[in-house]
Amino acid sequence: MLAAIRPDSWNLPLFVHVLGAMILFGATATVAIAGFAARSRGAHAELLARVALKTFLFAIIPSWIAMRVGAGWIEGKEFPNDEPGWLGVGFAVSEGGALLLIALGILGWVSVRRHGIGRAAAAVPILAGIYVVALAIAWWAMSAKPG
Amino acid sequence: MNKYDWLLFLHITGAFLLVGGGVVAGALNLAALRRDRPSEILVLFGLTRIAVAAIIAGSLLAFVFGLWLVNEVGYGYGDGWIVAAIVLLIAGNAIGGFAGSRDARTAKFAEELVAQGDAPSAELQARVRDPITLICNYGSGLILVALLAIMIWKPGA
Numbered sequence: 653m654l655a656a657i658r659p660d661s662w663n664l665p666l667f668v669h670v671l672g673a674m675i676l677f678g679a680t681a682t683v684a685i686a687g688f689a690a691r692s693r694g695a696h697a698e699l700l701a702r703v704a705l706k707t708f709l710f711a712i713i714p715s716w717i718a719m720r721v722g723a724g725w726i727e728g729k730e731f732p733n734d735e736p737g738w739l740g741v742g743f744a745v746s747e748g749g750a751l752l753l754i755a756l757g758i759l760g761w762v763s764v765r766r767h768g769i770g771r772a773a774a775a776v777p778i779l780a781g782i783y784v785v786a787l788a789i790a791w792w793a794m795s796a797k798p799g
Numbered sequence: 800m801n802k803y804d805w806l807l808f809l810h811i812t813g814a815f816l817l818v819g820g821g822v823v824a825g826a827l828n829l830a831a832l833r834r835d836r837p838s839e840i841l842v843l844f845g846l847t848r849i850a851v852a853a854i855i856a857g858s859l860l861a862f863v864f865g866l867w868l869v870n871e872v873g874y875g876y877g878d879g880w881i882v883a884a885i886v887l888l889i890a891g892n893a894i895g896g897f898a899g900s901r902d903a904r905t906a907k908f909a910e911e912l913v914a915q916g917d918a919p920s921a922e923l924q925a926r927v928r929d930p931i932t933l934i935c936n937y938g939s940g941l942i943l944v945a946l947l948a949i950m951i952w953k954p955g956a
Contacts (some may be wrong), residue, residue, distance in 0.1 A: 674815055
């Protein structure tokens with residue numbers, strides 16, 4: 653019962669964090685789906701590469717910012733002095749994931765420049781897929797709070 | 800991990816699949832709005848089937864493990880915020896499903912146009928941009944955001 657109760661002042665930062673994370677998950681999955689689909693739909697590879705890049709620019713970047721701002725906001729309220737270990741999993745996925753997302757954005761741009769074909773186009777869905785799995789590990793750590 | 804942790808994890812997994820699937824469907828739908836060729840619209844609408852599978856799986860997971868959590872934590876099934884959440888989940892799925900069925904008919908029409916030479920069609924454009932379908936699609940997305948807000952604030956709990 654206690655695990656389900658939290659102060660009202662934590663609700664808004666938690667909402668921003670969770671909504672950002674959910675949109676980030678969906679947007680990254682969109683990039684993975686479009687990228688993998690392009691492999692078997694060569695005639696539409698350029699279209700799908702553009703969809704992936706626009707999704708990166710207009711959904712992944714803003715939702716990552718919302719997720720990260722919300723995370724820092726609620727961390728300051730919930731753990732002002734001492735951080736539990738499971739919180740480190742979340743930060744590893746958000747900070748480490750930022751580097752992966754930067755690479756994803758660059759490769760997505762190169763992929764569009766090359767009409768959705770080539771090595772960059774092949775790498776985009778793989779990187780996106782890795783980040784989708786990383787996000788799943790993060791939401792496991794955030795909800796199960798291991799340790 | 801105790802029982803509560805597992806139930807919460809599976810409930811949240813359902814919520815991520817539900818909202819994530821909605822985002823995938825929304826992104827592909829927005830992309831389709833800007834295309835003219837039937838084959839392009841068909842590819843984008845075809846990929847939304849993956850999103851629909853995620854939405855259905857996510858709805859079931861969130862619902863089943865959400866009800867289980869209500870019992871585990873000791874809330875009442877008649878509590879206002881829980882009733883509101885269930886109503887919103889059903890309404891969101893019903894409205895989204897209605898829009899999805901209209902999109903499926905549009906995809907079938909696009910498939911017919913592809914077979915006839917893949918020339919742009921004003922009727923296909925009108926169907927893709929049908930305001931009722933768009934309102935239902937994006938309205939169901941807003942319902943999911945409201946549902947998340949209720950889950951976090953738990954008004955009246």
